[in-house]
Amino acid sequence: MDFVVTTKDATIGDNRRAVIVQVVGEVDVYTAPRLKDKLLQVERDGVHHIVVDLTEVGFIDSVGLGVLIGALRRARAGGGTLVLCGPNPRIRRILDITGLSSAFTVSQDTDEGLKVLEREVPSDAGAVGQGGRQ
Amino acid sequence: MSRSDSTTYLWGRLDVPSQPHYVPAVRRAVERLGAEADLSRRDIEDLDLAVTEACANAIRHGSPKGAHNRIHIAFYLEPERVIVEIRDEGAGFDPNAEALPTPGDLCDGGYGLHIMRQVVDRVEIQFGDGTTVRLHKARRGKEAPRLRAPRSVRRSIPGRVPALAA
Numbered sequence: 001m002d003f004v005v006t007t008k009d010a011t012i013g014d015n016r017r018a019v020i021v022q023v024v025g026e027v028d029v030y031t032a033p034r035l036k037d038k039l040l041q042v043e044r045d046g047v048h049h050i051v052v053d054l055t056e057v058g059f060i061d062s063v064g065l066g067v068l069i070g071a072l073r074r075a076r077a078g079g080g081t082l083v084l085c086g087p088n089p090r091i092r093r094i095l096d097i098t099g100l101s102s103a104f105t106v107s108q109d110t111d112e113g114l115k116v117l118e119r120e121v122p123s124d125a126g127a128v129g130q131g132g133r134q
Numbered sequence: 135m136s137r138s139d140s141t142t143y144l145w146g147r148l149d150v151p152s153q154p155h156y157v158p159a160v161r162r163a164v165e166r167l168g169a170e171a172d173l174s175r176r177d178i179e180d181l182d183l184a185v186t187e188a189c190a191n192a193i194r195h196g197s198p199k200g201a202h203n204r205i206h207i208a209f210y211l212e213p214e215r216v217i218v219e220i221r222d223e224g225a226g227f228d229p230n231a232e233a234l235p236t237p238g239d240l241c242d243g244g245y246g247l248h249i250m251r252q253v254v255d256r257v258e259i260q261f262g263d264g265t266t267v268r269l270h271k272a273r274r275g276k277e278a279p280r281l282r283a284p285r286s287v288r289r290s291i292p293g294r295v296p297a298l299a300a
Binding site: 026028029030059061062063065066067069070072073090094097098099100102103 | 245
């Protein structure tokens with residue numbers, strides 16, 4: 001399966017910018033740098049509310065996990081957070097083995113992931129415009 | 135680290151440049167080996183993960199000349215287990231120094247050896263002529279008949295070998 005990372009813009013809460021990063025393929029020592037580049041680009045764009053959709057990821061190794069952990073750390077430092085969406089049992093197992101299941105919030109799908117972002121993000125963090133809370 | 139056990143069958147070897155884009159090919163070989171050894175899907179996935187971690191370590195820490203170094207992988211079948219050896223061309227490391235990072239610290243590295251020890255039955259590490267990591271996975275599923283050891287050998291093995299401590 002080819003490795004592909006795409007992003008989709010979204011908004012949460014008071015028009016705060018969020019992004020859904022969809023990953024397809026295996027995330028390992030070979031492909032993880034491409035995921036890291038995409039996540040760094042999202043951060044450079046000033047977005048710190050991130051859902052990483054792993055629904056189409058069959059495999060992840062510790063290098064891939066490290067990329068996700070680094071992105072979570074930087075998202076929090078920027079006033080946001082990073083939510084993992086739809087990890088398969090194989091990915092959940094490596095999260096459990098490393099103890100990192102306690103570090104990440106996991107959602108079933110991207111809609112739930114965006115709701116988690118709203119819930120976990122401070123209300124004054126990363127606002128880019130005025131708008132009523134949805 | 136030569137295998138002298140008469141019940142050990144060298145299933146195959148892979149010798150690849152120390153570059154990340156060869157690692158998926160190593161996984162595909164592990165999956166073929168696992169299928170032939172009648173490992174369960176979960177056991178194949180675990181062995182896949184452990185071998186990937188060992189290769190990642192070889193590339194990142196065991197290749198002083200980068201892509202000019204190579205990773206030497208050997209796949210062995212024994213009646214009761216599958217063994218994958220991954221040898222790099224590096225100077226070695228302290229296997230006891232790698233404690234599992236605390237989750238709350240959000241460390242982005244240092245999980246590899248811990249993962250290996252959790253997902254296979256035994257991890258052996260040997261230094262000298264590079265670092266060799268040997269991963270053992272017990273064949274808990276039914277044995278593949280064409281890969282069974284000779285009857286005389288099978289009779290000498292008293293039942294299944296219990297899972298070895300990591």
